[in-house]
Amino acid sequence: MKQVVQNYKSGELAVLDVPVPGCKPGGVLVRTAYSLISTGTELMKVSEAGMSMLGKARSRPDQVAKVMQSVATNGMSATYRKVINQLDSYTPLGYSLCGVVEQVGPGIDDVAVGDLVACAGNEHALHAELNWVPKNLYARVPDGLAPQHAAFGTVGSIALQGVRRGEPQLGEVALVIGLGLIGQLVVQLLVASGARVIGVDPDPARCELAERLGAEACGDPASAAVENSVAEITGGLGVDQVYLAAGGGSNQPVELAARLSRDRGRVVDIGKCRLDLPWNAYYEKELDVRFSRSYGPGRYDPEYELEGRDYPIGYVRWTERRNLACFLDLLARDNVDVEPLVSHVADFGDAVKTYQRLKDGELKAVAVLFRYPEAVEEGEAEAPSVAVPAVRRGTSVPAPARSGRAPVRLAFVGAGNYATSMLLPHLAQRDGVELSTVVTTTALSATNAQRKFGFARATTDLDAVLGDPSVDAVFVVTRHSSHAELTRKALLAGKTVFVEKPLALTEEELAGVLAAVEESGNDRLQVGFNRRFAPLLQEARKQFGARTGPASLRYLVNAGRLQHGSWYLQQSTEGTRFAGEGGHFVDTASWLLDADPTSVYAVATPGNEDLQVVLDYPDGSTATLSYVTSGPSGFPKETLDLVADGRALRLDDFVRASVYGRKRWVSSRLPKARDKGQSAELAAFVKAVRTGGPMPVPLESLVATTAATLAVRTSLVSGAPVTLARGR
Template sequence: MKQLIQNFKTGDLYVDDVPVPSISQNTVLVENKFSLISAGTERGTVKVGKANLIGKARQRPDLVAQVLQNVKKEGLKATLNKVKTKLDSLKALGYSTSGVVRASMDSNGKFKPGDRVACAGQDYASHAEIVNIPQNLVAKIPDNVSFEDASYTTLGAIALQGVRQAETRLGDKVCVIGLGLLGQLTIQLLKANGCQIFGIDLSNDLVKLAQENGADNALNRADSNLKSTLSTFTDGHGFDSIIITAATPSNDPIELSAEITRKKGKVIVVGAVKMDIPRDPDFYRKELDLRMSCSYGPGRYDINYEENGNDYPYAYVRYTEQRNMETFLALLSSGKISIKHLTTHSFVISEALKAYDIILGKTEEPHIGILLEYPDSNKATSQITTIQKAQAKNYQVGFIGAGSFAQSYLIPNVKNLNTTLNTVVTSKGISGKSVAQKFNFLKASTNPDDVLTNKDIQTVFIATPHNSHAKYTINALNENKNVFVEKPLAMTINELNDVKHAYQNSTGKLMVGYNRRFSSLASKIKDEIKSSLEPKVVNIRVNAGFLEKEHWIQNPNVGGGRIIGEICHFVDLAQFFTGSKPVNVSAVSINSENAELTPNDNINITITFQNGSIANIMYLANGDKSLPKELIEVFCGGKVGRILDFRSGYLHSGNKIQKLKLSGKGHKEEVTNFIEVLNSKESELISFESLYLTTLTTFKIHDALTTGMPQTINL
């Protein structure tokens, strides 16, 4: 299918063929008919992409701060590799479309193939022939509303939420500052609500359009008569509310709003403007109410609502994102809102670059609403795209899942070995094509079967969300393929036993991504203590950091929580150092009334092993980032090995300290070991018994917390 793409590294814009996205639970697959270019927002997005590295940094200081923090945690080299991976990616544009449902997996059975729908969401409702949309970001189009008009729905919902925040009443006098597309829609909504409206903008053309669009009056910001006209319009009292729909780095909209609002009036910020709030004289002395309007409405940026498909109760949250979309469509249907005069241009998707020449100022044409049309979207069916012709190497490898972790730590290390990167599978076609081009895969796909049933692919790497690990591992083993799956191996005991059954009946080899045991530091310390027959004592302290409850890892149905999803790393590491099987585990977590905390994220675990060794794992989310993340200590036979964040290590023996000049968490070594095993070289996989026991132990940790009793671990 065709999709508009921006290369975020170079800034280049182009239309390219990418695989059709895959449908998933709680989503709706839609054939686009039209999509709306939001000129202000997308102009800014494209300009960020076209800026050089320094320009990008200036426009995103929040990301610069994250980079600096990552340097402290992982070092300069690892951080630079991450930054390069992020920059060298393809970006989808657009967030407001209309089309026809091709297939639906919405949990309510609300949408059926053939339904006419409007769609919303950045990275979802993109400028592409086919899009896959979360169910709460889809709304049915009334029969008398055209696809062209319905493609404005997302912008209409944003404008509507701004009006709702203003809590306007019949007869209120409202000023709209910024008369672009969002401002024009806001004027119509206010008019339908019985308000008296004054518009302000820097463009005479937009001022004129606002007057044609229903504004009672409108003036240019630079008009010398502006202040006196505003005073006359409000009878000297000031406006009941101001809605700022402008997009500017200037603080003028905020300052002007404060000056022209009545006492105890409201200032609503919808657009992206500077917000240096002057306390005196107006905000303080008038007791002004300053409010932010959050995009399409309640539900925005809430993973449980947008991605997991959980709606808010109708009685308690009357207008959500989806219900705002439905309301806007109803207003279009009733004729209270009209879009016809707002559309200035329309291009087929293959000519999309002409539209962006206009919004970027390369082609000087007056514009406001620009549509992209998809006349052949129903012909787009392929979920796989060929990138290059095959090469002859020992092993052909496929990847299912290729997020930032896989791109930083797995794919580059596999690529450097004697392998052919055959096919990469992602849920979105644009991300799959981005990864395929970046790392020289032969093909990109959105269908896992293109890897699982491909006879040329002997080895599968699985780096998807945790809840799909067991499923894809079982399917790959059933095809007798070798499998490298990121942790965890499974999320339930039934899944784990199903993996066990598949492994026992397969000729394929299995590895789980427990990289720490393969690190140079861990290997060195293991070599120093392996000759001792004494039991070992392993202390592991993990300053993991806080993770909000909305994070996907915390979702029990997706990530499984941090015990299953992360602590498994350290259970495996303890097995590695002790060289023995875990037989018993006890655990205790903090008890807090703070609703933001997840008590099980702050936990102390004690594991006893068959050979008499013990391991203490203290996993903490309530620490400080200035403290190194991981401290591992191994005591045995008068020796102590210490690892500090896998960036340095020490051996204590004979009253002397030896500094180990080694570093790294073992990602490269683990992948190399795995591929060497497949090439029958002298390397060793983690035994399946050990993999099984690690996952089983994480389940038993949960049982220990629930019962307050130690738990026995056995096969």
């Protein structure tokens, strides 16, 4: 088998062929699916290996002390040989992984061959294809939890043990200094425990990531912003607890902790930073300084780790193994989200190159995963393939008979900003349309919409609307997490449905919508993909004409930063930003190329801030979607270029379009605001409802676009193209 090793004397990194470990009693042999690089601990070790002998000595004074003791005991010559022998040997890397049990040793009865487990330990959860793991250093992965996420189990346990040492109470305020991998996990765990969190890190990207994951405020330790935030949130009293998750030789974290703590506050050291405690500051506040020992009780105890002797739960509630199982449970229940922390997924064969890129600063990352060949070849759930569900309509239900003169009666579920600014203004004055009922979760918002747009009724009772036979169509314009379920209910109630994007946030939600179509026979569904209806883009497509060969399409979306507090940042419930908005751009590309995509490949900058998504199409056409949040606010939001057959189409942010070929066509600049197609889309939808004719966009296309959008996340996690397999 292959394993990543390092020579501490020379600094050499290598992937070596080594013997397969035996499956000893009291443990299991695990074939690795994903292992996690600790960008703090492991990179520190890699960097130290590249130092001179003097540099190594300076970085490890504890080891120097041991050497001096050996000199006094054994003499210089014997000590020198011993030290050189240890330095000039290959040592392993890694301590956090997820894999499949391949063999069970004697004395093990809690897992079986084929079970998925998360493993811990810098001697047992190594970057290697196979590892022998003793009983107390593995935990079964809960059903539904992806292996790449379960690979975070060990570092999650480190963060969890640190939080336990801080003993956070509901409503307390915590300061996390250092927002690397451990710090980001500490932030989420504190938020889950009911604490209010402030983060500190010199890296603005890491500060922004922590805020997305629940921190109320973050900032540079050198700025006044952090101190101002602490004063505002605590009323000038100081934080209840500080978590030192930073590394390095600076004493600044320890000094900052003392300055921002309240009287008798708690300071917990999780990372490996300098601890030159300023005596007066800590004495005057009588600060409680605590250390967190790695994954939890049992660490460094050979009887616990190697011999499997557990501590009685009545005396030690949270051991290494119980912490590991607890963190996996938190992941499975979406109390902690590690997906935003995954900066890069590398093939195990590229391990040396990946370490070098991290060391050189070329690859800036919070968390990096190694993906092992067997994880893909065995076709596990995370393999890069996504099924595009087949549309089965069951017994078709015809559109309800309507009088040609009767108005189309519409009900709205949700009356937020998009509904009231982009949809209702186009419908309120449209001939032949009656705004029947508006449903919201709060009575006042329903009343406001009724007053502003003339709804006949306002209510908070969804069932009353779905059961009203006079309502012809229902608009679902709520938060993303509710779209699929509300759409499913409306279809089963026999209503024609217009749902704003996205149709679904998961493959399961999409399957649920299609199950409702099959059960009810009602396929009267439209998703708010409005750009294909934009007059300017419609005209440009007409001027471009039909294609004979494959096309290349480039779509740049300058999405910009979201304001702090936006519900779009609630990824654990509302999905990623691209999952919510990306369908617009996939649909536009597919409409222009007149086909549904066959594969998706996505890459991202650290933190998944900026995405590059490549879509392949049946005729060889490709579309590249660049979805970026780091662009300037003054730059146009959407620019698109389509090239094929010696012709080119360009769209400049729905203000101007042009086509280059034998003849050149350039649109006139639009006299009014950008028209992204909402009015024409709604007109087509109302016409379909009135006449009972086909919906504006085939259901198969809506499903394909949704599946392709969801496949972006799968590709980011796997690091490979995702095939869109058509259902039958």
